[in-house]
Amino acid sequence: MTPPTHIDGARVLAWAWSDVPFGHVAADTGEAAIAIHGLALCRYAGESRVYRFSCDAHWTCQQDAIHDSLLEARKQLPGQYRAVPASWHTVA
Template sequence: MTPPTHLDGARVLAWAWSDLPFGHVADEHGAAPVAIHGLAVCRYGDEARVYRFSCDSRWETVQDEVYAGEDEARGQLPAQYRAVAAAWKQI
């Protein structure tokens, strides 16, 4: 499933999608873990750093992490997101 052009106001640069979850993250309210189906590397405006967003099945952002560059953001997936290999697509 293709992501929107922007997530949380940041432009999507690269993305990966899996029908089977990449992994799960704990809900901030203590509810059941949220399945992560979408990963996106994004940039706000002309900032040098990028963000990797972890998204649910509707491309809603569940978690984010900041990185110095795109390669770092794509390459440093936490162990919890390795249930399925991410096949990144550039925009």
Template sequence: MTPSTHLDGARVLAWAWSDLPFGHVADAHGTAPIAIHGLAVCRYGDEAQVYRFSCDARWETVQDDVYASENEAREQLPAQYRAVAAAWNTP
């Protein structure tokens, strides 16, 4: 499943999707786990830094992390997102 060109107002630079979850994160209440099916590296405007968004099955952003470069964001996946190997795509 392909994301839109923008997530949370940031332009998508690269994305990865898996029908099987990459991993799970706790919901806002710390109880029910949310399956992460989409990963996206995005940039807001002309900012130097990029964000890696962790998304649910509808490409809704569940969590984000800030990185200095697109390569860092792709390569530094936390252990919780390694259940399935990420195959990165560009829009």
């Protein structure tokens, strides 16, 4: 599933999607863990850093991490999101 052009106000630069979750993140409410189906590398206007957003099945960000570059963001994918290999798509 293709992501929106922006997630949480940041422009999507690259993304990966899997029907089988990449992994799960604990819910803040103590409910069942949230499946992560989308990974998006994004940048806010005026910033040089790249954010890796871990998203649910609706491209809602559930967790993020900040990186210095796109390459670093791809390489430093946490172990919890490696249940399925990420196939990255670059946004033109």
